[in-house]
Amino acid sequence: MFDRIAELAIRRSRLVLVVAAVAVVLMGALGAGAFGKLLPGGFDDPSSQSSRARTVITDKFGGESNLVLLVRAPEGGVDAASARQQGKELTAGLKEEKTVANVISYWDTGNPDLRSEDGEQAMVLAHVKGGDTKERENAKEIIDEYTGAGDGGLTVEAGGSAAVGDDMGTYSSEDLVLAETIALPLTLLLLLFVFGSVVSALLPLAIGLIAIVGTLAELFLLGSVASISITATNLTTALGLGLGIDYALLMVSRFREQLARGASVDDAVRHTVHT
Structure with missing residues (x-):
């Protein structure tokens, strides 16, 4: 040959x-x-117990939180009237997105675990749909839309497994x-x-x-x-x-x-x- x-x-x-x-x-x-x-x-075995449990959580409960938005409000903190209003608008906007589920924020729940001790930062948790095939694409659209500096002094940064992907x-x-x-x-x-x-x-x-x-x-x-x-x-x-x-x-x-x-x-x- x-x-x-x-x-x-x-x-x-x-x-x-x-x-x-x-x-x-x-x-x-x-x-x-x-x-x-x-x-x-692609790092998980789809037949493993943890993967099957994640599938059940997604199908029956809307999925685990894979996107974390960290909201900073240095002037007056996240409990100030303007920050509270913008935080609620951010949460409402995410809930309207078809590719997002299980949106939970500090301004919705008042949960102190979602707010920093100094009161200048708060979190919004959400589940981006799509799995391995569409999650990255969907997360990119959400991150581009909702992160960055806002008009009222709030800044939003993205974290979580969807942002990492x-x-x-x-x-x-x-x-x-x-x-x-x-x-x-x-x-x-x-x-x-x-x-x-x-x-x-x-x-x-x-x-x-x-x-x-x-x-x-x-x-x-x-x-x-x-x-x-x-x-x-x-x-x-x-x-x-x-x-x-x-x-x-x-x-x-x-x-x-x-x-x-x-x-x-x-x-x-x-x-x-x-x-």
Whole structure:
């Protein structure tokens, strides 16, 4: 099999490059949508007792609180007339949202456990619907709508597992870009130092990038039919660059060794692929 691959690369080198380029473009188009298919959850066994209990709580009682809004009212505290009015409006607005259930706030209940000791902060608890598939999307809409600084001096911040899931999706994509921005230039410098040739240094890097793009395309396809965690993207970068560059280094080194021994380009390709 390896001999046939080598002969194909030698006899149809341009065709191989064209097909590879087209494949990368197609994989890139698919991979760009991977982040929308991956989920912040997926850490629990759906057949476990705790998962079944959570399902019962959601079905019969509206679900556990997975979104916590922390409301700050530094001037006059949360019991001031203006803060109380805004707190009730915030609570009423959440209760009207179709993707939210079980909304409980300090201003509704007067429960001191939902207010800080200094009286400057209070909490609003809610359950964002959607499960692993839609919870992140629904939570993002609610958080964007209700958090931030209000006109009356109140500021609202989001917490809870739903907010964490929203942050995980955002930061995973940002961290992936940041990691590649840092890793690729440093890797290129190291490869230039090792090989002393731009072409030889770029090839392992290109193989690593193809591995990343191809894996993201696979994650898009798999995420369309199964539940896959968003953290898979971070592993994609690490393993794609690491394994792609390592195997490319082996092949480039083997190829250059054969050339140094006087082999022709074709024979060097055959020996490299065969071994």
